[in-house]
Every structure is written in C-alpha cells, then in structure tokens.
Amino acid sequence: MNDDRPPFRYHAGLAAEIEQRWQRIWAADGTFESANPAGLLSAGFDAQAGRPKCYVLDMFPYASGIGLHVGHPVGYIGTDVFARYQRMNGAHVLHAMGYDAFGLPAEQHAISTGRHPAETARENIAAMRAQLRRLGLGHDLRREISTADPGYYRWTQWIFTRIFGSWWDERTGTARPVAELVTEHEAGLQATPDGRPWDELTDVERRRLVDGRRLAYLSEETVNWCPGLGTVLSNEEVTADGRSDVGNYPVYRRAMRQWMLRITAFADRLAADLDLVDWPESIKQMQRNWIGASDGALITLHQHRGQRSEHSGVQSDSVSAEGSARPGIEVFTTRPDTLPAATFVVLAPEHPAATLLAPRHWPAGTPAGWTAADTPLRALDDFRQRAAQFSERQRVIGPAGAGTSGGVFTGGYVTNPATGQPMPVFVADYVLMSYGTGAITGVPEHDQRDLEFSRRYGIPPRPAGDPAAGPDPAGNPEATAAAISAAIDWLERTGTGRPARSYRLRDWLFSRQRYWGEPFPIVYDGAGLPVALPDDLLPVELPEIIDFRPAPEDGAASEPEPPLARAADWVTVELDLGDGQQVYRRELNTMPQWAGSCWYYLRYLDPGAEDEFVDPRNESYWMAGPGPEAHGAGGVDLYVGGVEHAVLHLLYARFWHKVLYDLGYVSTAEPFGRLFNQGYILADAFTDERGRYVPAAEVVTGADGSLTYRGRPVTARTGKMGKSLKNGISPEDMYRRYGADTLRLYEMAMGPLDTDRPWRPGDVAGMHRFLQRLWRAIVDEHTGTATVSQRPLDEQTLRSVHQTIMAVRDGFGALRFHTAIARLIELTTSATRITARDGSLPRALAEPLVLMLAPLAPHVAEELWQRLGHSTSLAYEPFPVADESLAAEPTVRLPVQVNGKTRFTIEVAAAVHAQELERVLAADPRFTELTGGRTVERLVIVPGRIINVLVR
Numbered sequence: 001m002n003d004d005r006p007p008f009r010y011h012a013g014l015a016a017e018i019e020q021r022w023q024r025i026w027a028a029d030g031t032f033e034s035a036n037p038a039g040l041l042s043a044g045f046d047a048q049a050g051r052p053k054c055y056v057l058d059m060f061p062y063a064s065g066i067g068l069h070v071g072h073p074v075g076y077i078g079t080d081v082f083a084r085y086q087r088m089n090g091a092h093v094l095h096a097m098g099y100d101a102f103g104l105p106a107e108q109h110a111i112s113t114g115r116h117p118a119e120t121a122r123e124n125i126a127a128m129r130a131q132l133r134r135l136g137l138g139h140d141l142r143r144e145i146s147t148a149d150p151g152y153y154r155w156t157q158w159i160f161t162r163i164f165g166s167w168w169d170e171r172t173g174t175a176r177p178v179a180e181l182v183t184e185h186e187a188g189l190q191a192t193p194d195g196r197p198w199d200e201l202t203d204v205e206r207r208r209l210v211d212g213r214r215l216a217y218l219s220e221e222t223v224n225w226c227p228g229l230g231t232v233l234s235n236e237e238v239t240a241d242g243r244s245d246v247g248n249y250p251v252y253r254r255a256m257r258q259w260m261l262r263i264t265a266f267a268d269r270l271a272a273d274l275d276l277v278d279w280p281e282s283i284k285q286m287q288r289n290w291i292g293a294s295d296g297a298l299i300t301l302h303q304h305r306g307q308r309s310e311h312s313g314v315q316s317d318s319v320s321a322e323g324s325a326r327p328g329i330e331v332f333t334t335r336p337d338t339l340p341a342a343t344f345v346v347l348a349p350e351h352p353a354a355t356l357l358a359p360r361h362w363p364a365g366t367p368a369g370w371t372a373a374d375t376p377l378r379a380l381d382d383f384r385q386r387a388a389q390f391s392e393r394q395r396v397i398g399p400a401g402a403g404t405s406g407g408v409f410t411g412g413y414v415t416n417p418a419t420g421q422p423m424p425v426f427v428a429d430y431v432l433m434s435y436g437t438g439a440i441t442g443v444p445e446h447d448q449r450d451l452e453f454s455r456r457y458g459i460p461p462r463p464a465g466d467p468a469a470g471p472d473p474a475g476n477p478e479a480t481a482a483a484i485s486a487a488i489d490w491l492e493r494t495g496t497g498r499p500a501r502s503y504r505l506r507d508w509l510f511s512r513q514r515y516w517g518e519p520f521p522i523v524y525d526g527a528g529l530p531v532a533l534p535d536d537l538l539p540v541e542l543p544e545i546i547d548f549r550p551a552p553e554d555g556a557a558s559e560p561e562p563p564l565a566r567a568a569d570w571v572t573v574e575l576d577l578g579d580g581q582q583v584y585r586r587e588l589n590t591m592p593q594w595a596g597s598c599w600y601y602l603r604y605l606d607p608g609a610e611d612e613f614v615d616p617r618n619e620s621y622w623m624a625g626p627g628p629e630a631h632g633a634g635g636v637d638l639y640v641g642g643v644e645h646a647v648l649h650l651l652y653a654r655f656w657h658k659v660l661y662d663l664g665y666v667s668t669a670e671p672f673g674r675l676f677n678q679g680y681i682l683a684d685a686f687t688d689e690r691g692r693y694v695p696a697a698e699v700v701t702g703a704d705g706s707l708t709y710r711g712r713p714v715t716a717r718t719g720k721m722g723k724s725l726k727n728g729i730s731p732e733d734m735y736r737r738y739g740a741d742t743l744r745l746y747e748m749a750m751g752p753l754d755t756d757r758p759w760r761p762g763d764v765a766g767m768h769r770f771l772q773r774l775w776r777a778i779v780d781e782h783t784g785t786a787t788v789s790q791r792p793l794d795e796q797t798l799r800s801v802h803q804t805i806m807a808v809r810d811g812f813g814a815l816r817f818h819t820a821i822a823r824l825i826e827l828t829t830s831a832t833r834i835t836a837r838d839g840s841l842p843r844a845l846a847e848p849l850v851l852m853l854a855p856l857a858p859h860v861a862e863e864l865w866q867r868l869g870h871s872t873s874l875a876y877e878p879f880p881v882a883d884e885s886l887a888a889e890p891t892v893r894l895p896v897q898v899n900g901k902t903r904f905t906i907e908v909a910a911a912v913h914a915q916e917l918e919r920v921l922a923a924d925p926r927f928t929e930l931t932g933g934r935t936v937e938r939l940v941i942v943p944g945r946i947i948n949v950l951v952r
Helices: 012-029 074-088 104-113 117-134 150-164 178-186 203-211 263-276 281-291 336-341 353-357 376-387 448-456 477-494 616-624 648-662 731-737 740-749 761-778 795-813 817-838 843-853 858-867 914-923 925-931
Strands: 053-058 092-095 166-169 174-177 216-226 231-233 252-261 294-302 309-311 314-316 328-333 344-347 407-415 422-428 439-442 497-502 522-524 530-532 572-576 581-586 638-641 675-677 681-687 707-709 715-720 891-898 901-909 936-942 946-951
Touching: 012 117, 012 731, 012 740, 012 858, 053 074, 053 616, 074 092, 074 638, 074 740, 074 795, 104 117, 117 731, 150 166, 150 216, 150 530, 150 648, 166 178, 174 178, 174 648, 178 203, 263 281, 263 648, 281 648, 294 336, 294 407, 294 477, 328 336, 328 344, 328 439, 336 477, 344 407, 344 448, 353 376, 353 407, 353 422, 376 407, 376 422, 439 448, 477 497, 731 740, 740 761, 740 817, 740 858, 761 817, 761 843, 761 858, 795 817, 795 843, 817 843, 843 858, 891 925, 901 914, 901 925, 914 925, 914 936, 914 946, 925 946
Parallel strands: 053 092, 053 638, 344 422, 638 675, 891 946
Antiparallel strands: 166 174, 216 231, 216 252, 294 328, 294 497, 309 314, 344 439, 407 422, 522 530, 522 581, 572 581, 681 715, 891 901, 936 946
16 A cells, blocks of 8 residues: 555545445445335335336346456446436436346256256355445345246246237237137137037047147247257257357257247237337347248148159159048248249248158159169158258258258149149258248249259249249339239139238247256146146246256257156146146246246336236336336336347247236336347457467467467457457456446446447546546545535536536436546546635535436445535435526627628627638528628638628
C-alpha cells in the first residue's frame, strides 16, 4: 500500500469496502423487493398503488461450474441500469434472476465426476449467485427460481398436462380442452376418420382417436440419435460434420417413438403476432423464416398400374400379383402448375412409402451397381443406413448428393395425374422428412437441381414442344399466379389434390433419453396408452440413481435405454386413477432443457404460490398492466438476451404462452412485449500450430512483438469471449483491480449495447479514473467529508446541468448507455474544475450528478449520496428532470442588411459561429429571394450585432 495516499482516496480497496457494505444494506432492507397485488408477496403493495409497473427480464443463465467471465454480465448490467432508472422515475419495477439447471452438460459432468447433478447444480447456482451479487444487481432475491427444483418443475409438468389435455380446433384457430372434443364427438359434431359413429367405437379406439388430436402426442419420428450420449439431440445440438456438439460423438438418423408438441398448429399465429411486439426487425424475420410458411397444393400420387416403363435398363409394371391397394404419396408443391412437366418423384430416406413401393425383386434386369442377388428392398435398406450417417445439414449442402450418399431407385412408379404417365420413385438424401411431406416431384425443365438429378439417373426428359411440359416459368408474376390458381382448381375438381400451406417449422420433438431433466407426468396403462397424472400427484420427482451412463455406448443400431429404466422400483407404480387400483408404467424419457425456460418469466411473478403456477391477479398486473414500456400484445416490458436465442427459445416460449392464453391461464397474447439483444464482448484468442486454442492468459508477448505459449509460437485472432476460445477474463480480477462499479461503467461505455465490442484493458482504467475524479470533486480525500456549498450555479453551468439531464434521460430510455456516460464524464470534468477553483462544489451540481450516475455505478453513488447528508438509499429518489428553458442556449436577434439596408432579422444562438450563420442564412427563403440572380460579393458578420450582405 502507498503510505502517502490520502486515507479517503477512491481506489480498488475503498471501492470493494463501499460495494460490499451497500450490498449488505440492500439485502437487509429489501431495497429491491417488489410487492405483488396478491399472494405471498402482497406486503407493502399499497405503497406501490398508482405507480406504473415495469417488468424487466434477463434471459436467465445456465448454472455451469465454470462461472462467469466479464462477457457474461453485459446484458445483466444493462437491465439493472434500466431497472434502476425506472425506479427513480416512479415505476414499480420487478427484476428477478433464476437459473437454468437441467440439461445435458450437467449430466455429462455427473458422468465424468461421479457426482450427482443435483449436488453440482446447487453448488454452481450458489457460486453464480455470489458473482452476480458482487456486481450489485438489484434483483428481488425472494423471486429466485431453479428449473431443477421440484417445486418449480411441478408446474412445468402441470403445464405439460394442460398441453396434453388440449387439441387444436381449426375452426376457431385456438387450443381447446380435449373434454370439449369428446363432447363434440358424442354430439355428432365431429366425424370419426372411418365415418363410424362415436358410440360404435371401443374405449381404446376412442382414446387413440383423441390421442391423435392432442397438442402433445406420441409419434414415430426420425431423430438425431447419439449413442455416445445415449440421447436424441435437436438439429442445433449437432455439428455441421454430423457429430454431437457436446462430446463430439457420432450422430445417426433413426426412427424412434417420441413425444411431440403440435407447434405447427400455431404457425400462422406465431408469424402474424410478431406484428404486435416491439422486437428488432431482424429477429422477427428470423422467426418468420424459421416458420417458413409457403402456399401451394398437396397432390396425391398413386402407385402406377399396368404400365411398363423403361428406366436405366429396368422394366417395371410395379403391380403386385395380389392386386393390393395402391399406396398414395402426398407431395407438397408451391408450383402445382408445373405438374405436367414432372418426370420423377424423390422421397426422403425415412419416408414410409418407399418400402411400400419397392417390389420384392427387380422385374427385369439389374440396375447399375447392384447384383442379381440384390433386391430393391435391400438396396433401399443399404441406402438408408448410409444416409443415416449424415446430419440434415450435411444432406442439404450443395447440389443433390454432394458430399453425401446420393440417391437410389426404389423400383416403384407412381402416376402423374396431369399426364397419366408413370414416374419412377427415388429415395435421395437431399429430401428431408422435416420439410413439406418428405416427398417432391422432379421437374427438370423448371429446376436446375432436378435437371442434374434426372441426367445423373438417366430419366428421359419431356419431348421438346410437348404440351404436357407445363407453363413457361419465365412468365410474369400475374400469369404465374393465374396458372397456379387454375392448377389448384383442376386438382380439386379431379380429386387429386387440394390447396394447402406448408411450413418449414416442424412439430417440436420433446423427448430426451436423459436422466437430468423433468420427468414426464405420464403413465401408460395396460393397453399401452398414455394417461396424464392428476395434479395432486405432481411433481413426479426424479428417482435417486447413481449410474447415468448411456448403454450401449456406440453404434447406429443401438437401442436406447434411458437411465430412468434402471430405477426398477420407480418404473412401475400402482395407482387408482378412477378405474380402481391398477399397475402403470412410467414414461422413461425426460423433457428437453427448453421446457423449464419456456415459462420461467411467469414463475417470477409468484414463486411461492402453492395452489397455482401464478395467481391471476399477479399475472395480469405484471403482464397486462399499463407500464412505461407498454405494448399492444402486453407481456414483459423489456426482455434482454443474446441473439443466439432469437429463434428456438423465443418460439417455444411463445407457443407455450399461446396455449396457456387460449386456455385462460394468462392474460396476454404474447409473453415478451419488447425484446433487446445485447452484443458480445470480443477478446483476443490464440491458436497453436495445430490450430487449437490455448489459454489467452498464458500467452507471452516478446519484446519484438512475438506471441508464444509455453515456448511455442501462437497466432492471435479476435473472437467472442468465452470457454471455447479460452479467452475469458474473470470478473473477480476486475473487482480486485478496480471494483464492480468500474466494471459496470466500462461495459456500458464500450459502445451501443446491441453491438459487439472489443475488450480493451486500458480503457477499464480510464473508467476508474473517471470515478476518482467524481469522488474528488465531492469528497475531501483527507477527511472523507463532502465539500459542497449552497452557492447557486452560474448560468453556463446551470445550462450544462440541464442539457446533461436531457441527454442522460434519452440515453437511458433508449438503452444507449454509452452516450449517457459520455455526457456524465463531460459534466464531471466541469465539476472537477469548479472544486479545484473554489474549494467546494455547489450542491445544485453535486446532487443531480450523483443521481444520474446512480443507475450505472450504484455503490459509489449511494456512498456519495450518504456523504452529501442523506440518510436513506437513493434507489427511489426522483431522477433529475430537466427544465428545457434552462437547457436552451441564449439567443439574439440579428438584423440582416443587404447593401447597407436592413431587410429582416433572424434569431440565432448567442454563441453561434460565423460558419453556422452562413448556413442559417442560406436556408432562409427571405435571403434567397433578396439575393436571387445576383452575386454575393461579401458577407460581413459582426457576431452578436449585425450581418451585412454586399451583392451586385
């Protein structure tokens, strides 16, 4: 320690003492606790009556054991600044924090360490909570949640039972309770698939019919199966080279029975309601593209009969000796007018019709690449196995088959309904079951990829001038639209197709073969049908098991055995669910990590509620009440998080919210009224000669500028700060060197909150010096007392104060904190000069300066506020309000003479410079009229007195 340093100089040590003391005071006083109008948090709500509400929300963090680096809290600091600013402006603010604790990373950590994920989750949450508290974030700590807490996931399970208990009514475009669907069937208002009356169906048939209409349903789906992790992965969890993002294990495509959520039923609403929210337009467009609505037609293609056709030397009539019914293939196309030009059909490898179409033997000859002993089914199975080794992303890269396994002829044909001609049916890996119907028609004359495919497999083109070739695609849009409409009319008249809308969005695959996730509140009865558990049996808690490892560990054909299957005493259960005591089997899959994050913003509103997931009065107050950031759709007033969650999390949460809205459990059409995406902090990262990242903190810079890691040369590159690039910087290091307030200020001053910013250590010190200057302007470093006076401000300083207030308010309201900080630095520079000149600072400058700083650097602001003589926290002190008349620059009226004769006057700022006067004159129509057509020889300006224009 420097012994010569004054005892009350602001430095890292004093900053730490101030910060930790005020954090204890805030916690003890409940400074940031927000009362509810009802429920467990009702105490003190009367004091909030009449104040506009403001619900500020962060995308909550995943509680990993790695902890935070300085890039993590950018958004958290931003929302804290905004929330503090709103409190000081009279708003009743709710700002809470929770933790995403379920998921694959925690389970993998448990496998590698042998520790239960519940134990490590608790430790990780405690560590992250301490890191966030050290930043001085003003959260209502009573509202904290963890998705892995049984008291929380009880309600996640409850919401799932409501989704399971609902169906999509196309007539109303809403979700409705399944009980109402049964009532409509009983009344004859709903037809059964085969036309039989409802009362003629068996109980099992009725249940299966209803189960097929539910919003949560079971389906055989082609999934990304990762044997090494023992679970299904989403497309986003699979790398471009077909391996798991966690662990880098091989991923295979295979069919599995899975829980699905019918999000596609809400596709149009999810797209249309984006117009109701205040979100970045780029994010809205990303969601619209993900939903991917396309209008066109569904065409039914039937197996071709009695037609012998040549293809690659193979003759086929594709008619079974048994005369079985012809299977139909539904194809979606946006250009049904090109159907006459279609010459072949391509199915996804997983399409079930491929097996139905393939004959038992090659009818005549053997295609190239196959032996006489091979059958079409064997060729198809071989192709499917090869295609299963590639992810969907790999399969669609480049032209058909590029880098993957190409295609194969099934041996079957379907009839083109427009021409009556047979079309060979292929299976190819570039067609996906997750898009459209998993089947497309090939139209070589209208699509380059189709043309290349037809040439590759020797499919004859349409003869030139063939009237069946379809319309010319180069026609104008009006003609194309008319042709499409006419084609759809023809399809409907002939019973071969109908108008339809297709989506890129697919139903949500909701099963995971993991232990560390929410158990499904589902059991299976003796008929193997799912039954939702009643509310009084929730939560279904995870059984205590110690072996989470997947089995077997590898192989595309491995059969999944979820870890829950090992809890033998848990798997089966005896229950009376209304039909007497019976034995049921539990669902062994768990929910994906997305489940808990779909609704956490609602639990913050009522975290202690026991009888409902949120009291309706609290929900309607915080979600639909009038707030300073109110939006047409209602919802959270400000939601801040990373753009990486722009699609899936937001889409899934909106879907759950709309189901709850339709069922009457929430009061707003949308969950998040205003969305803001913060940018990333970038930092130098370093790679060795193998291209692998090395710890940035251990890289040494030589005198000649060379970079080495443990004696080996490395290459620098800039990237997002984080674990993967090994370039994270600990916030604890910043606290030790400067204090939390300096870190907060620096991260908000780096640039616009929604852009990526490079980390520059030297600039952190600059923010610390700014706080030191402010401290010295108000506090005597030798006595620790405030050096303020009651003398009034001079006119120029008073104007500067009010101009700064206006600028800071604009910056805070628009989340442009860097502009507010720049103006505060300017005003602090003026304050420093005044204190140095006069020995004290007028209170009329000191207090508004401290209050404006408070949202950004709350600890030092609280300390200065107290030293200025105030006994209570400034958290609810009114934020300064500018007087526009005092902020305005003084003006003067100047006569304008033309050739010595006064013609008119203009009003300008008293301190305006000559160049600005010339600009004002040039824009004045009176000046233009008087000088039009004449040459201005000279412009004589006497500042503050007169302007004389000499013309000829």
